[in-house]
Amino acid sequence: MYKIKSLDDLKQIRGEVQSKNSLKRNGENTEQVVQIKVGMATCGIASGAKEIMKFLLEECEHQAIDAQIKQTGCLGYCYAEPMVEVQLTDAEPIVFGYVDKKRASEIIEKYIMQGEQIGGEISISFKTIND
Amino acid sequence: MRIALRNCGLIDPEKIEEYIAEDGYFALGKCLTEFTREETIKEIKDSGLRGRGGGGFPTGLKWEITKNVEAGQKYVVCNADEGDPGAFMDRSILEGDPHSVIEAMAICGYCIGADTGLVYIRAEYPLAIERLKIAIKQAREFGLLGEGILGTNFNFDIELRYGAGAFVCGEETALIHSMEGLRGEPTVKPPFPSVSGYMGKPTNVNNVETFASVPVIINKGANWFNKIGTEKSKGTKVFALAGKINKVGLVEVPMGTTLREVIYDIGGGIVNGKEFKSVQTGGPSGGCLTKDFLDTPIDYDNLIAAGSMMGSGGMIVLDEDDCMVSIAKFYLEFTLEESCGKCTPCRIGNKRLFEILTKITEGNGVLEDIERLRVLSNVIKDTSLCGLGQSSPNPVLSTINNFEEEYRAHVVDGKCPAGQCKSLLRYDIVEDLCTGCTLCFRNCPVGAITGERREPHLIDQSLCIKCGVCFEKCKFNAITLI
Numbered sequence: 312m313y314k315i316k317s318l319d320d321l322k323q324i325r326g327e328v329q330s331k332n333s334l335k336r337n338g339e340n341t342e343q344v345v346q347i348k349v350g351m352a353t354c355g356i357a358s359g360a361k362e363i364m365k366f367l368l369e370e371c372e373h374q375a376i377d378a379q380i381k382q383t384g385c386l387g388y389c390y391a392e393p394m395v396e397v398q399l400t401d402a403e404p405i406v407f408g409y410v411d412k413k414r415a416s417e418i419i420e421k422y423i424m425q426g427e428q429i430g431g432e433i434s435i436s437f438k439t440i441n442d
Numbered sequence: 443m444r445i446a447l448r449n450c451g452l453i454d455p456e457k458i459e460e461y462i463a464e465d466g467y468f469a470l471g472k473c474l475t476e477f478t479r480e481e482t483i484k485e486i487k488d489s490g491l492r493g494r495g496g497g498g499f500p501t502g503l504k505w506e507i508t509k510n511v512e513a514g515q516k517y518v519v520c521n522a523d524e525g526d527p528g529a530f531m532d533r534s535i536l537e538g539d540p541h542s543v544i545e546a547m548a549i550c551g552y553c554i555g556a557d558t559g560l561v562y563i564r565a566e567y568p569l570a571i572e573r574l575k576i577a578i579k580q581a582r583e584f585g586l587l588g589e590g591i592l593g594t595n596f597n598f599d600i601e602l603r604y605g606a607g608a609f610v611c612g613e614e615t616a617l618i619h620s621m622e623g624l625r626g627e628p629t630v631k632p633p634f635p636s637v638s639g640y641m642g643k644p645t646n647v648n649n650v651e652t653f654a655s656v657p658v659i660i661n662k663g664a665n666w667f668n669k670i671g672t673e674k675s676k677g678t679k680v681f682a683l684a685g686k687i688n689k690v691g692l693v694e695v696p697m698g699t700t701l702r703e704v705i706y707d708i709g710g711g712i713v714n715g716k717e718f719k720s721v722q723t724g725g726p727s728g729g730c731l732t733k734d735f736l737d738t739p740i741d742y743d744n745l746i747a748a749g750s751m752m753g754s755g756g757m758i759v760l761d762e763d764d765c766m767v768s769i770a771k772f773y774l775e776f777t778l779e780e781s782c783g784k785c786t787p788c789r790i791g792n793k794r795l796f797e798i799l800t801k802i803t804e805g806n807g808v809l810e811d812i813e814r815l816r817v818l819s820n821v822i823k824d825t826s827l828c829g830l831g832q833s834s835p836n837p838v839l840s841t842i843n844n845f846e847e848e849y850r851a852h853v854v855d856g857k858c859p860a861g862q863c864k865s866l867l868r869y870d871i872v873e874d875l876c877t878g879c880t881l882c883f884r885n886c887p888v889g890a891i892t893g894e895r896r897e898p899h900l901i902d903q904s905l906c907i908k909c910g911v912c913f914e915k916c917k918f919n920a921i922t923l924i
């Protein structure tokens with residue numbers, strides 16, 4: 312890590328991270344990279360997100376899925392926690408709510424490994440600052 | 443529409459790189475390299491941003507006032523006390539996107555001429571504190587906090603201060619005293635913190651959500667921001683939806699969205715398809731609105747005109763089973779607990795209000811009590827020192843104004859229409875329907891029911907604790923609830 316000493320340095324870092332992320336998304340880095348986000352704010356953790364995070368990490372390792380699993384904050388759909396967002400290489404991200412271990416293994420085995428729709432997604436419908 | 447929550451749930455809050463990838467710290471960069479302090483302040487002023495901590499004071503104007511006070515040392519303070527029961531938007535922002543607040547505090551520091559920022563956060567938010575600490579550490583490592591930020595001569599750093607979780611410490615003067623190690627009691631304004639705040643130095647206090655909106659305004663421009671919202675309330679507001687609503691959670695909507703859209707379209711309506719009765723906004727300082735206000739566009743001024751207020755954005759939905767007198771009592775109990783006790787109207791007046799409300803819910807109220815509540819409420823409003831006392835009777839006044847018939851039902855007819863006030867309930871056995879099966883007799887926990895087998899039973903009202911067991915158990919609907 313190096314110090315950012317100017318606006319140009321900042322731009323460079325932004326560029327690097329963005330291209331790294333988009334490479335991952337386009338799957339150019341590896342065979343198939345799955346991006347998984349687990350909502351880990353107080354609401355998520357209170358509903359058991361930590362355990363789900365651990366389970367996903369272990370299962371993906373176990374099944375040899377090359378997944379990038381990361382924690383995020385709260386999407387605001389606290390009623391449906393724990394929530395897990397999955398983005399497959401060539402698909403729109405899907406957000407699953409009420410994820411327990413059973414549901415998590417369904418997500419891995421059916422949706423991630425076989426691309427099968429398993430339903431029960433939460434429709435995320437807010438405008439962003441870029442819309 | 444997400445502005446303050448733009449990154450929450452999308453980026454990893456513990457990685458500064460992810461924030462940078464979403465244009466993070468570019469607003470700070472823009473201000474430091476392209477804008478003068480005056481130009482930055484003008485941008486915030488033009489955006490129409492108003493404080494999200496409750497008061498709704500224009501943010502740009504506050505920055506300008508603090509900037510114009512001459513002093514060697516000034517401070518930027520972020521108010522993360524979030525004491526309203528039911529509110530958790532500030533916590534979510536700090537847990538999901540701490541860098542947005544750090545960046546905005548630095549921008550504010552640049553504008554007003556401060557090199558030190560302080561975040562006052564309640565110790566009950568361990569995860570938010572943890573993420574903030576990580577974020578501050580990373581920002582320092584990247585050189586985005588510290589000396590000579592982005593190669594300029596601007597220095598800025600941030601420290602945390604912990605609160606013990608007292609509602610009154612969210613009031614800015616009490617907050618400052620608490621940070622100074624004094625008792626968390628409010629003092630008279632003026633002097634405002636902008637003139638004399640922390641350690642007697644000019645101090646700019648803003649709320650978490652206010653700060654979180656700032657980088658977007660700088661990046662997108664004041665004219666982008668001020669097209670969102672209503673004439674006098676620009677941008678978006680985050681609400682914490684709770685109570686009898688299907689989709690409990692956080693929503694961020696443009697100012698001017700109606701309550702109906704928030705509650706039904708976004709919140710999914712009332713639990714179990716029950717009838718909407720009221721929505722409480724503004725927490726202990728706010729009020730309860732009726733269904734007549736469902737189509738009122740939400741902004742600072744409309745809510746005040748409706749007898750409530752924006753507050754920090756708590757929104758608690760009530761249905762037909764909620765008793766409005768009990769709701770008022772609930773908030774009063776909170777205020778009573780949280781009043782710092784410094785001034786008499788708040789300390790003693792609220793206690794008396796609470797006693798009258800208790801008397802009404804226990805079935806001992808008289809018609810005059812309603813007027814007594816009104817008069818006393820207005821005295822407390824007019825004579826309390828700080829915002830806590832000045833707004834504490836709002837839940838009482840708004841429920842009386844909007845639901846007076848419910849108060850009357852308690853004191854005149856001795857009934858609680860929502861069936862919540864136990865003292866006003868009465869269980870009776872209808873002789874004609876009672877088969878004398880003895881089921882209620884065997885289940886009553888206090889032995890209030892007597893009667894021979896196959897003979898009608900009887901409830902001794904002086905023993906009955908209104909638990910409702912007999913009502914649920916009876917197979918012949920022989921027990922009535924009046």
Ligand SMILES: Cc1cc2nc3c(=O)[nH]c(=O)nc-3n(C[C@H](O)[C@H](O)[C@H](O)COP(=O)(O)O)c2cc1C
Pocket residue numbers: 492493494495496497498499501521522523524525526609610611612613614615647648649650652653754828829830
């Ligand atoms: C009793 C009381 C409690 C308050 N609690 C909070 C709070 O929890 N968070 C907050 O940001 N402002 C709170 N405020 C408002 C602050 O005094 C202050 O106006 C605000 O932090 C200014 O920031 P803003 O202009 O960005 O809203 C409270 C005010 C009162 C009277």
Ligand code: SF4
Pocket residue numbers: 610627628780781782783784785786788789826827828829830831832
């Ligand atoms: S109004 Fe209440 S909380 Fe405020 S200073 Fe007076 S006693 Fe304390």
Ligand code: SF4
Pocket residue numbers: 869885886887888889890891901905906907908909910911912913
């Ligand atoms: S309501 Fe409860 S206490 Fe009263 S008579 Fe019925 S069972 Fe007994």
